[in-house]
Structure formats: C-alpha cells, structure tokens
Amino acid sequence: MTRNFAMLQVQRYLTAGKSLDDLRSELGIRVAEHPTDPLVILNYDQIDSPKTHPVVRECRGVTLERGTWNLVAKAFDRFFDWGEVANEAHLFDWSDFTCQSKEDGSLVLVYHYQGQWRVNTRGSFGLDPVARSVSVTWHELVWPRIQHAELDCNRTYVFELTSPHNRIVRHYDAQQFISSRCSRAASSCRQARLMSSRIGGP
Numbered sequence: 182m183t184r185n186f187a188m189l190q191v192q193r194y195l196t197a198g199k200s201l202d203d204l205r206s207e208l209g210i211r212v213a214e215h216p217t218d219p220l221v222i223l224n225y226d227q228i229d230s231p232k233t234h235p236v237v238r239e240c241r242g243v244t245l246e247r248g249t250w251n252l253v254a255k256a257f258d259r260f261f262d263w264g265e266v267a268n269e270a271h272l273f274d275w276s277d278f279t280c281q282s283k284e285d286g287s288l289v290l291v292y293h294y295q296g297q298w299r300v301n302t303r304g305s306f307g308l309d310p311v312a313r314s315v316s317v318t319w320h321e322l323v324w325p326r327i328q329h330a331e332l333d334c335n336r337t338y339v340f341e342l343t344s345p346h347n348r349i350v351r352h353y354d355a356q357q358f359i360s361s362r363c364s365r366a367a368s369s370c371r372q373a374r375l376m377s378s379r380i381g382g383p
Contacts, residue, residue: 189239189243189252189255190235190236190238190239191204191223191236191239191240191243191245192245192250192252194236195245195250196250201221204223204236204240208225208230208231208234208236208237208240209225209226209228209229209230209231209237210223210224210225210226210230210236210237210240211223211224211225211226211304213304213305213306214247215306216306216308218294218295219246219247219248220244220245220246220247220253220294220306221244221245221247222242222243222244222301222303222304222305222306223239223240223242223243223244223245224240224241224242224303224304225237225238225240225241225259232259232261232266233266233269237259238258238259239255239258239259240259241256241257241258241259241288241303242254242255242256242288242290242301242302242303242304243255243256244290244292244301253292253294254290254292254294254299254301254337255290255337256288256290256303256337256339257339283341284341284343284351285343285349285350285351286341286342286343286344286347286349286353287302287303287341287342287343287347287349288302288303288339288340288341288342289301289302289307289319289323289339289340289341289342290302290337290338290339290340291323291324291327291332291337291338291339291340292336292337292338293332293334293335298324298328298332299320300319300320300323300324301319302319305319307319307320307323308320311344311346311347312346312347314346315346317346319342322342322344322346323340323342
C-alpha cells in the first residue's frame with residue numbers, strides 16, 4: 182500500500198543520505214529490524230539520545246519501511262513530565278486539553294502492512310514471548326482481543342496493554358484489557374481520538 186504524507190524529520194534525515202548507523206552513532210537511536218520483512222522500529226535511548234532533538238522525539242516506536250523509508254506505523258512522539266522541558270511549558274494550550282489516566286502497561290501498535298495486521302511493541306515486532314514465564318507472544322496476546330473490531334487499514338491503532346504477563350509495577354487481574362489511546366492516519370500523521378476507552382477485557 183502506498184502511503185502519501187508529510188514527511189517526518191526522521192524520514193528527511195534518512196532520505197537525505199544518512200543511514201541507520203548514523204542514527205545510532207549521532208543520535209543514540211536504537212534500531213530493531215524485522216527478521217523477514219523490510220521493516221525497522223526506531224527508538225530513542227533514555228540516556229544517549231538528545232531528548233529534545235526533533236528526530237529523537239519522533240523515534241518512539243516509529244516503524245518505517247527499510248530503503249523507501251515510508252511510514253508504516255507511528256505512536257505518540259516522545260513526551261515529558263511537567264517541568265522536564267521548562268523552556269517549552271509556555272507552548273501548552275491550557276484552553277483545549279483532555280486528561281486521561283496513564284496505565285502501567287506496554288505500548289502496543291496495531292497496523293496493516295502487506296496484507297496482514299501486525300502487532301508491535303515499542304521495541305519489537307510482537308513475535309517474541311511477552312515474558313520469560315510464558316510462551317504466548319505479543320501478537321497472540323493482543324490480536325484475539327481486537328480482531329473483530331472495525332479497523333481501518335490506513336490507520337495505526339495505539340494502545341496501552343495491561344495484563345498479568347507484562348507487569349511493570351502495578352498488578353492487573355488475570356483478564357487483561359487493552360485501553361485505547363488513539364489512532365493515527367498514515368496519510369496525514371494526524372492523531373484521531375477513539376471513542377472507546379477499552380477493547381477487550383471486562
């Protein structure tokens with residue numbers, strides 16, 4: 182599927198002749214490569230990446246097609262705690278915002294590529310087990326919960342996945358749920374709100 186959109190800063194960087202190795206060495210970006218498909222996931226490093234650099238901000242689980250550098254899937258840009266980037270606080274629009282709880286889970290992206298729905302985490306293509314103690318993969322955990330939803334092939338769906346298997350700090354009950362955060366149209370990179378707050382679970 183061809184995706185036409187305003188280019189991201191990281192796409193401009195790569196199409197200008199820079200390489201994935203340059204991303205690693207110059208900006209501390211971590212690169213995950215798909216074992217069979219021409220896909221890469223790009224992530225900033227908490228320590229080595231300059232946190233306010235425009236390319237770094239975009240590299241939070243962003244998925245590109247290798248070689249063409251077409252955008253395949255994208256979640257939120259990097260965000261900060263209040264006061265962490267004090268010189269930008271005045272840019273926040275206090276007249277138009279919505280507050281939601283931040284669940285203690287794992288970032289999950291669901292998107293369509295080459296005729297298949299895919300499930301990524303921030304740093305993997307969903308093919309590995311969720312934890313050492315279980316054999317179920319991220320894709321196997323997520324997809325059965327959302328496969329009957331009316332999903333648009335041209336959007337990336339962004340979730341916070343909470344379950345007993347991917348515990349960070351907070352414990353969640355045995356029946357996992359997926360709290361929806363947003364969907365993003367690949368054609369424009371513009372975020373759209375989802376009406377439902379949960380897909381799957383109780």
